[in-house]
Amino acid sequence: MRVAVVGSGISGLTAAYYLRALHDVHVYESEDQAGGHARTFSVEEPNSQLHLDTGFMVYNNTNYPGFTGLIEELEVEQQDSDMSFGVTCSKCDFEYGNRGLQSMLAQPSAIFRPSWITIPFQMRKFYTDARSLLLDGDDEISLDQFLLKGGYSDELVRHLVIPLVASVWTTPAAKVGSFPAKYLFGFMDNHCMLSFTERRVWQTIKGGSQNYVDSLVSRLPYGVHLNATVTGINRDASKVTLSFKKRAPLQFDAVILATHSDQSLSLLSDPSELEFKALGGIKYSESNVYLHTDDSVMPKRPRAWCSWNYRTDECASRPETSQVTYHLNRLQKLDSTRNYFVSLNMGDQINDDAVLSEFKQSHPMYSKNSLKSQSIIQALNASHSPTFFAGAYLGHGFHEDGFQSGLFAANSLINWSKSIEV
Numbered sequence: 001m002r003v004a005v006v007g008s009g010i011s012g013l014t015a016a017y018y019l020r021a022l023h024d025v026h027v028y029e030s031e032d033q034a035g036g037h038a039r040t041f042s043v044e045e046p047n048s049q050l051h052l053d054t055g056f057m058v059y060n061n062t063n064y065p066g067f068t069g070l071i072e073e074l075e076v077e078q079q080d081s082d083m084s085f086g087v088t089c090s091k092c093d094f095e096y097g098n099r100g101l102q103s104m105l106a107q108p109s110a111i112f113r114p115s116w117i118t119i120p121f122q123m124r125k126f127y128t129d130a131r132s133l134l135l136d137g138d139d140e141i142s143l144d145q146f147l148l149k150g151g152y153s154d155e156l157v158r159h160l161v162i163p164l165v166a167s168v169w170t171t172p173a174a175k176v177g178s179f180p181a182k183y184l185f186g187f188m189d190n191h192c193m194l195s196f197t198e199r200r201v202w203q204t205i206k207g208g209s210q211n212y213v214d215s216l217v218s219r220l221p222y223g224v225h226l227n228a229t230v231t232g233i234n235r236d237a238s239k240v241t242l243s244f245k246k247r248a249p250l251q252f253d254a255v256i257l258a259t260h261s262d263q264s265l266s267l268l269s270d271p272s273e274l275e276f277k278a279l280g281g282i283k284y285s286e287s288n289v290y291l292h293t294d295d296s297v298m299p300k301r302p303r304a305w306c307s308w309n310y311r312t313d314e315c316a317s318r319p320e321t322s323q324v325t326y327h328l329n330r331l332q333k334l335d336s337t338r339n340y341f342v343s344l345n346m347g348d349q350i351n352d353d354a355v356l357s358e359f360k361q362s363h364p365m366y367s368k369n370s371l372k373s374q375s376i377i378q379a380l381n382a383s384h385s386p387t388f389f390a391g392a393y394l395g396h397g398f399h400e401d402g403f404q405s406g407l408f409a410a411n412s413l414i415n416w417s418k419s420i421e422v
Contacts, residue, residue, distance in 0.1 A: 001417050004028060004242055004252040006233075006267070008224045009036020010056070010399050011390035012258030013216045014070070014406030015413075022414065026222055026252075028242070030229040033210075034217050038399075040210035041291055041357050045336055051208030052328050054291050054342050055361060056399050058083060060200040063191055064400040066407065068203075074215040077206035082330040086306035087163045088299045089315045094159055095304040115155040122156045127194045130185040137182055140368065144177035163310040164193075166322045169397060170344065170363040171285050173318035179366050187396050204332055233257075233387075234269045240386055254386040254416070256409050260284060260362060261377070261393050268387075274376055275387075281373035282393055284362040287322065287344040294354035295339050297325050297346050307331050311346070321345040364393040381412040384420075388413055 001023045005012045008029040016025045033039075037055035058081050061068045071078060086097035129150050133141070141149075143165065147157055165176045165184065185194065192198035205211050217224050229245035233255060240255045257264040265271060265279035298305055307330040311323040321344075328340040343350060347358070364370065370393075377389050390409040395401025 001253045002026075002251075003413065004240065004250070004255045005258055006230050006242070006255065006264075007036065007258035007391075008034035008213075008217075009258060009391075010038065010067070010402035011392065011406035011409070012036070012256065013213065013220075013224075014403050015256050015258060015388075015390055015410040016220055017070075017216055018407060018410040019413065020220055023417070025220070026250075027220060027224045028228040028230055028244075029224050029226050032226055034224040034226065035210060035213040036402075037361065038209040038213050039359075040208035042208075043340075043356060045338075048335070050334055050336060050340070051210065052291060052334075052340055052342075052356075053204070053209050053332060054289060054357065054359075056209050057081075057326065057331050058202045058204050059399055060191075060202045062200060064398075064403075067400050067403040070216075070403060071205070071212055074212060074219075076212045076215050078203045079206045079333060081202040081204040081332070082307045083200070083202040084306035084330070085164065085167065085308045086299060086304050086310070087159055088304070088309065088311045089159060090311070090313045091315055092159075094315075095299045095301050096159065097299070097304045097306040099306050113155075115153055118153065119156060119160070122152055123160070124196070126150065126152060126156065126161065127196075130181075130194050131189065133182055134185055134189060139180070139182050141181050142177060143179045143181045143184060146181040147177075158315040162318065163312065167308055167310045167324050169366070170287060170322060170324070170361075171365050172320050172322050173312070174320050175285065175365055177318070180368055180371060183366060183371060208332075230267060232269050233267045235387060254388065254413055256388045256390055256406075256413065258390040258406065258409070260364070260391060261373070261389070264389060264391075274380060278373040278376035278380065279389070281376075282370045283365045283367070285322075285365055286360055286362045288347055289359050289361050290343045290347055290350055290355055291357040292341055292343065292350050292354045293338060293356070294341070294351045296351070297341065297343055297349050298327070305330075364397050366397075378408070381409055382415075384416050386416070 003023045003025045005016045005027040008027050016027045019025045039055040041052045043050050084099035088095050162173050166173045188194050192200050232243040234241045240252045243249050261279040261282045309325045323346050325341050325343040374394050381388050388409040390405040392402035394405040
């Protein structure tokens with residue numbers, strides 16, 4: 001069977017990898033490199049070359065079992081990573097990090113603030129309340145409703161909870177309050193983020209995530225067709241036709257759309273009512289991403305420097321953009337005296353001469369509607385149609401979700417192909 005996979009991120013590559021021995025699979029990518037959010041940028045140092053990850057960076061064995069298994073199968077080298085998190089509020093001159101006691105007390109005067117003294121007790125209450133919601137709570141309650149009901153202080157909400165959620169999901173602080181709390185806490189609990197003592201050991205791909213991408217692509221019979229922009233998909237009773245920007249149309253027996261849901265919808269020439277509703281029901285936030293060497297965007301106090309550094313200039317109201325800086329030297333254990341950073345939505349604060357690369361990235365935002373859309377799309381994948389959908393947006397938006405959705409789409413296609421042979 002001739003199969004097209006549109007998109008070469010983790011979902012598309014996973015689907016193609018597990019179908020490669022059973023079907024004639026072709027992967028099409030609009031960019032000039034495969035990998036999707038797994039994007040690595042190389043820089044020359046005096047005595048070496050560094051490979052800097054600018055999208056996908058970290059994972060762990062417990063919460064990413066499928067992806068970790070794939071990495072081990074590909075025999076790609078891994079290394080431990082540092083996953084510390086800190087917050088800076090320039091308006092309050094507040095700086096905090098969870099990299100140990102010195103990091104937490106990077107700003108010693110904070111311990112004399114009455115609102116800060118109560119934080120450990122409020123955090124314990126927050127963890128307890130969140131776990132209670134997971135056991136028998138309301139599926140419909142939003143994060144904002146949960147926080148209001150819990151009576152937590154402004155200090156905790158503005159400087160810890162909202163920054164953490166906004167950072168993890170790369171979503172503006174103004175939007176995270178509508179996230180379904182139970183869905184959110186399920187992820188946080190699984191990742192030991194509702195505990196003072198439990199911690200996951202995180203890994204990163206040694207030499208950059210492009211190593212696993214290259215290893216996957218090398219195992220595909222046709223590799224990945226780069227600079228192959230699909231402009232439309234037409235389906236009839238016997239075939240699926242892909243139209244391209246600079247190529248002749250091609251026909252296939254089935255297609256896996258491993259792009260963001262809104263992109264998938266835009267490619268379908270005749271979406272069904274369910275496809276239109278489900279694919280259009282997931283919204284995205286776009287971030288401007290900068291790879292650079294300007295440390296002025298980091299906390300003023302070096303002890304507050306962490307791997308993930310959230311920054312806000314206005315905590316009384318929630319900003320419409322999320323400002324986060326990732327310290328790659330910590331995350332990737334870079335052997336360099338020069339500091340390298342990836343910052344989101346901070347272009348006006350970064351010295352132009354320090355910018356090595358800039359681009360845009362989109363991430364799914366979650367709501368009650370988006371969770372319904374996920375269920376509908378997975379049902380469509382199992383509906384014995386020649387069109388299948390894959391993407392991290394079908395889970396929590398992370399690499400394991402992308403892997404699992406690609407595997408699910410591949411298995412759904414295999415089951416469908418068997419059914420039409422009978």
